[in-house]
Amino acid sequence: MAFAAFGQNTGPSAKAPTKSGRVAWILLLPGLMYLGLFFLTPLFSLIITSLQVPDASGEIGRYQYGFAIENYWLVIESYWPHILRSFAYALAATVLALLISYPLAYFIGVKARRRPLLQGLMLTLVIAPFFISFLLRTIAWKQIFSNESWIVNTLQSTGLLAGDQYLVGTPFMVIFGLTYAFIPFMTLPIYSTLERLDIRYLEAGADLYASPATTFRKITLPLSLPGIISGTLLTFIPIAGDYVNASRDFLGSTETAMIGNVVETNYLQINDYPAASALSVLLMLAILLLVTFYVKRSGTDDLL
């Protein structure tokens, strides 16, 4: 299962759960009830809704139970650019976040090890944005990059942007916003593996004729792979479903609408519940498929 990637040890599980079996089930009960109530029930409801057909009255927003599997073909037909865009943005933002987070996490977890004060300060700075509401931060970015901002003015005057070009509403802006918002989710898991990285492995690498670059590639990188996998999953999955950054009210425009925005429009504005549900189920399946493939390919089972 894909979520095994979050665990540190994917080795063989406990052997014979004989006597402790009943106690284990009792202890698991609250968690299982929670999952049943808040995950399986809504999921079931979502799937049922996605198959509904319009009510006989023909009124907007009124549906009855059916088995309209064609709902899925219809949404794919109408919204395949949004689905593709979602995953393209998610991929771009995840890669960018990784490129920014890894050196940051390496500095905090390895280089700043002997300076706990600096380490603590930098970790606090990574988490600090969470103290401000996510929406407020996104609006702040919209202000900073607004059409009248000095940044846009400067870019226009230097010719990097044409006179009628702006930043807000462009894919660049949306990917920027997504990357910014999810950097902490990438940094923290990578930091936690790098923080435990034994420096003596790096010394052994140097002792065995590996240059610093080779030591990084052959030793540091493979040993921090669990953190990279966790980080990329923790950023990619929520980004693919994000609907704030790409929304017209924030950093996006109609041209940047992602699958989340389409779900929002169908649910709250057009009241086409089956289409919105079908899109949600599709998003879930697509993410599940991609993540399973990714985790299998990255071979986390081989790690430690």
Added chain:
Amino acid sequence: MHKLATEFVARGADLELIGIRKEYPGFTAIENLDLHIPAGEFFALLGPSGCGKTTTLRLVAGLDEPTRGQILIGGKDITATKPHQRPVNTVFQSYALFPHMSVLENVAFGLKQRKIEDPMPKAQAALDLVELGHLALRKPQQLSGGQQQRVALARALVNRPSLLLLDEPLGALDLKLRRQMQIELKAIQMEVGLTFLHVTHDQEEAMDMADTVAVMNKGRIEQMGAPEKLYDRPKTVFVSKFLGQSNLFVGEVAESNADSVSINVSGNKITVPKARAENHTGTIAIGVRPEKAFFHEEEPQRASDSNLIGPGEIIDIRFTGVSNQYLIEIPAIGNVTVFAQNVGKSPVVELGAKVWVSWKVEHSFGLADLPANSQTESISVI
């Protein structure tokens, strides 16, 4: 087991440290170190933790930089080179085997970095040398401590370095395995002819394996030489304590002739040959090893070729297997330790018995410094 060792060419190089000083913020790890290790020698750096021995090793490996001084390997100054450019390999105390690689990949790592041909067969041969060929595809954490240690050794040896550094690699092993590995290490060293620099705090290990032992204390080398020489004739209080045990007696020189000097310890005359004493005047410390001293239940005849003190009382007897350790309290002198082999009845005398202690003058040694408390003491270390 060492049939493959013949593949390794003897090409150990000599190591020279000139005026090495290493300062860390707040303290000086090494004051001023000069050291020469001839090619092909098994050299042990012995000292307590914090004496600077591991720092010395790290400086040679290039993992730390000296504050000043020069490091030469095979006559070539390598002080300024990076660790991966040095013809040196280390067997780390913690082994530091890469956990994400198989045992074979670990051993082949250095060969691959230097683009040596056929790294895998060579790594396999090195694993066979340490009798772990059948475990080549395992992960290091699936091996026992002793096996990991041998993998670490193979990973270093396979590169045929000019100089092999051993950083207390046997410290984590149990006594029996440690003995076995000591014998194997020594055998491999003799066969491959590499220069070994072995850092350890285990005096038995150092004496057992090394051609030359340097005893290090507080960032300085106190004394250096063949293990037998160091043991027979320690020159400082520290060496006499750290290598084995010693009974030390402190007194003013009372008599001096052509061959020997004698001190007066509360009316007892203790003599040392001049050739075995560092100082011949003033207040000096004279020592004797506990196994070279004997006790007598009746006062023996005084002889010019032996020292005699007593009578005293046996206040403690410790059974250690092959010998008994007797602690004898001698009024006005202090406590003296005597080892006696358990060849007959054990113990030879009972607790509280009245005894005299004697030893041959030729077994005395005169030290260059005095014990910190400047009193006669029997020192038992480790």
